[in-house]
Amino acid sequence: MNAALKFLPHEHLKAWLEELAGTMRVLAPQKEGAAVVYRAFDPSREPELIRKPTESAKHILFPRSEALFAFHKKKAPFAPDSLNPDGSQAEKEEPATPAMELTPPEQPGPTVVFGMTGCDAGGVTTFDPVYGGRYQDPYYLQRREATVLIARACNEALSTCFCTWVGGDPANRRDADILATRLENGWLLEPLTERAERVLGSTLLGDAGEAEAREAEALHAKARAAIGEAPDLTGIEDALPALFDDKDFWWSESAACLACGACTYLCPTCHCFTITDEKAGLSGVRLRAWDTCMAALYTLEASGHNPRGQKAARLRNRVGHKFAYFLKNHQGRISCCGCGRCIKSCPSSVDIRRIVLNALKRAKGKEAANG
Amino acid sequence: MANVSKSSRTAGQKSAPKAVPARGKNGFKPEEKKPDAAQTAAPVAAAAAGAPQASHSGMPTRNPGAVNPYLPHMATVQEVIKETHNIMTFRVVLNDQEVMKNFHFEPGQVGQLSLFGAGEATFVINSSPTRREYLQFSVMRAGEVTAALHGLRPGDTVGVRAPLGNHFPYQAMKGKDIVLIGGGIGMAPIRTLLYYMLDNRADYGKITLLYGARSPQDMAYSYELPEWLSSKDMECVLTIDREAEGWEHKVGLIPNVLLEMAPQPDNAVAVTCGPPIMIKFTLEALAKLRFAPEQIITTLERRMKCGIGICGRCNIGEKYVCVDGPVFTYAELQGLPNEL
Numbered sequence: 001m002n003a004a005l006k007f008l009p010h011e012h013l014k015a016w017l018e019e020l021a022g023t024m025r026v027l028a029p030q031k032e033g034a035a036v037v038y039r040a041f042d043p044s045r046e047p048e049l050i051r052k053p054t055e056s057a058k059h060i061l062f063p064r065s066e067a068l069f070a071f072h073k074k075k076a077p078f079a080p081d082s083l084n085p086d087g088s089q090a091e092k093e094e095p096a097t098p099a100m101e102l103t104p105p106e107q108p109g110p111t112v113v114f115g116m117t118g119c120d121a122g123g124v125t126t127f128d129p130v131y132g133g134r135y136q137d138p139y140y141l142q143r144r145e146a147t148v149l150i151a152r153a154c155n156e157a158l159s160t161c162f163c164t165w166v167g168g169d170p171a172n173r174r175d176a177d178i179l180a181t182r183l184e185n186g187w188l189l190e191p192l193t194e195r196a197e198r199v200l201g202s203t204l205l206g207d208a209g210e211a212e213a214r215e216a217e218a219l220h221a222k223a224r225a226a227i228g229e230a231p232d233l234t235g236i237e238d239a240l241p242a243l244f245d246d247k248d249f250w251w252s253e254s255a256a257c258l259a260c261g262a263c264t265y266l267c268p269t270c271h272c273f274t275i276t277d278e279k280a281g282l283s284g285v286r287l288r289a290w291d292t293c294m295a296a297l298y299t300l301e302a303s304g305h306n307p308r309g310q311k312a313a314r315l316r317n318r319v320g321h322k323f324a325y326f327l328k329n330h331q332g333r334i335s336c337c338g339c340g341r342c343i344k345s346c347p348s349s350v351d352i353r354r355i356v357l358n359a360l361k362r363a364k365g366k367e368a369a370n371g
Numbered sequence: 372m373a374n375v376s377k378s379s380r381t382a383g384q385k386s387a388p389k390a391v392p393a394r395g396k397n398g399f400k401p402e403e404k405k406p407d408a409a410q411t412a413a414p415v416a417a418a419a420a421g422a423p424q425a426s427h428s429g430m431p432t433r434n435p436g437a438v439n440p441y442l443p444h445m446a447t448v449q450e451v452i453k454e455t456h457n458i459m460t461f462r463v464v465l466n467d468q469e470v471m472k473n474f475h476f477e478p479g480q481v482g483q484l485s486l487f488g489a490g491e492a493t494f495v496i497n498s499s500p501t502r503r504e505y506l507q508f509s510v511m512r513a514g515e516v517t518a519a520l521h522g523l524r525p526g527d528t529v530g531v532r533a534p535l536g537n538h539f540p541y542q543a544m545k546g547k548d549i550v551l552i553g554g555g556i557g558m559a560p561i562r563t564l565l566y567y568m569l570d571n572r573a574d575y576g577k578i579t580l581l582y583g584a585r586s587p588q589d590m591a592y593s594y595e596l597p598e599w600l601s602s603k604d605m606e607c608v609l610t611i612d613r614e615a616e617g618w619e620h621k622v623g624l625i626p627n628v629l630l631e632m633a634p635q636p637d638n639a640v641a642v643t644c645g646p647p648i649m650i651k652f653t654l655e656a657l658a659k660l661r662f663a664p665e666q667i668i669t670t671l672e673r674r675m676k677c678g679i680g681i682c683g684r685c686n687i688g689e690k691y692v693c694v695d696g697p698v699f700t701y702a703e704l705q706g707l708p709n710e711l
């Protein structure tokens with residue numbers, strides 16, 4: 001068994017988080033009205049560690065809106081006209097400073113997120129190859145490196161959960177820095193990366209052994225069983241492109257969609273953003289903000305041409321990106337972590353599981369029909 | 372060449388046009404492709420400078436603070452040319468002389484030109500890598516950002532993120548006859564390739580240019596046309612959509628004129644850029660002329676934001692036009708989902 005396992009008695013949880021808050025930013029899920037959202041840890045309140053957070057944790061690494069840099073236009077310094085000894089107008093010197101100054105923003109320092117779900121940690125690792133691929137995104141990568149992700153094992157599954165379909169697990173050891181399992185008397189903390197060490201030095205933590213590991217394993221097995229059998233999605237990355245021109249299919253699957261974008265904003269793997277400038281007077285910021293590929297204007301070109309003017313085309317792109325294109329670009333990884341938020345929050349009951357299963361079935365049917 | 376009787380009107384409006392540099396001058400060979408060369412010398416300290424090295428095996432291990440691809444180079448507008456009623460050309464110079472001196476790009480690569488406060492938009496660098504006194508962008512007014520860019524005057528500060536994207540396969544085109552077909556603002560990417568090839572004339576076979584616009588007044592680079600028409604290094608055919616007074620060249624849509632010209636497909640490559648509808652019919656015309664899909668090259672228009680394959684906006688299936696394009700062969704396009 002892993003010698004580095006740590007045990008945190010339930011009665012020490014808040015003290016430990018408070019201790020960490022002395023040196024780093026501590027975030028944990030918190031009830032806000034009917035929702036569960038990530039907030040700075042508040043010792044006067046209980047973190048919500050059972051209900052699934054309503055929002056994903058992606059905004060911690062990829063804020064809804066952030067400044068890429070601020071710009072400030074410098075006025076040329078005042079230089080009075082001067083005369084040469086012969087009485088002629090002297091030539092003014094060029095101002096040495098650039099006319100425009102760019103200032104990158106401050107980034108948040110060391111951070112720990114306690115109690116995110118395993119699927120949300122899976123969302124983060126689908127971001128990694130996007131933000132650290134051919135080009136490196138310093139904003140994301142800096143926050144990513146500065147943040148310790150502690151995922152809690154899920155002891156139960158919602159009807160919308162399907163992490164096991166897409167390579168996840170209720171006890172996700174693939175994506176977080178630490179896996180935390182709620183045992184009868186306390187939390188079992190299993191370090192998964194080097195980053196884990198940054199938060200596991202506290203004297204409030206004890207060592208854990210075989211017994212705790214066995215207790216956790218039994219809970220994990222129970223949660224897996226509760227989620228049920230996962231269908232085989234093999235071949236989905238070919239099935240979706242094969243149906244690309246199948247208008248009937250995409251029209252019927254998207255018929256109910258309102259193009260509200262809720263699915264994409266709540267999705268832990270949706271990474272699209274827009275870049276815009278905001279200006280007041282001589283200063284301003286270049287911002288990036290979440291965007292949604294479900295909006296008609298998203299792909300509208302300057303010429304007026306819109307390659308995805310119809311919602312069927314947009315839904316096809318959203319599902320295609322997650323279950324086909326991403327796999328081809330990133331070694332078979334599915335860009336959906338099975339969190340089910342898009343299903344739970346869709347005002348029109350569009351269900352990505354149903355679309356994926358229907359696509360597999362329809363593509364197989366077509367293939368059979370074509371011999 | 373009395374051809375430009377109408378279009379020379381616009382030439383008169385540009386501010387201090389420079390003579391077209393003599394062909395073959397500055398004809399140095401561009402160095403190997405270095406897509407990030409410009410960014411390593413970003414003008415401001417990178418946002419996350421000093422961030423610790425990533426350690427987790429699942430994470431990229433490069434120092435995330437070393438390069439910030441979102442920070443533009445500061446640049447100054449040197450010259451503004453009013454090309455047509457809705458197209459303006461800007462010649463800009465990067466403020467950091469070292470960066471400007473070492474700035475490498477390939478014919479067909481694009482840049483994000485920005486006016487601070489208005490935003491960024493993507494344009495091909497339509498000057499040639501062989502002529503590097505300035506970077507040239509031609510901007511058609513089509514929205515808020517382009518309208519703001521049209522207000523630029525010499526001396527104004529702009530941001531430039533470049534070079535981005537892939538480029539014309541000018542190496543693979545060596546030794547072949549070249550048919551260049553530009554429609555409207557689509558002449559901009561053709562222009563960079565044209566000058567590149569003229570500056571490396573010996574590497575290419577016969578060069579034919581077909582350039583079409585709605586009317587003589589809609590023809591950008593009108594002040595360069597006399598030289599193109601009289602050049603012994605190329606054949607230049609101009610066309611407009613409808614008869615116009617004083618016009619001595621072809622009248623007719625580009626695909627029709629192309630069919631009339633009937634360039635030979637043997638050992639030839641056709642490059643066509645322009646509005647989607649023109650591309651569509653030009654591809655059909657080229658097919659009739661028996662050009663194979665592998666012999667046809669085009670550029671794709673797509674709305675872009677980041678220009679570096681991250682923001683997700685410009686995808687066609689698994690390809691991102693900003694990093695996998697904008698240059699594609701027709702054969703490659705046929706392998707993409709039908710979502711142009």
Ligand code: SF4
Binds near residue numbers: 260263345
């Ligand atoms: S949440 Fe539902 S209705 Fe809204 S855009 Fe997504 S699929 Fe369409």
Ligand code: SF4
Binds near residue numbers: 267269270335338342
């Ligand atoms: S697509 Fe839906 S289920 Fe998959 S990660 Fe996004 S929100 Fe969760």
Ligand code: FES
Binds near residue numbers: 676677683685686
């Ligand atoms: S413009 Fe952002 S991905 Fe292409």
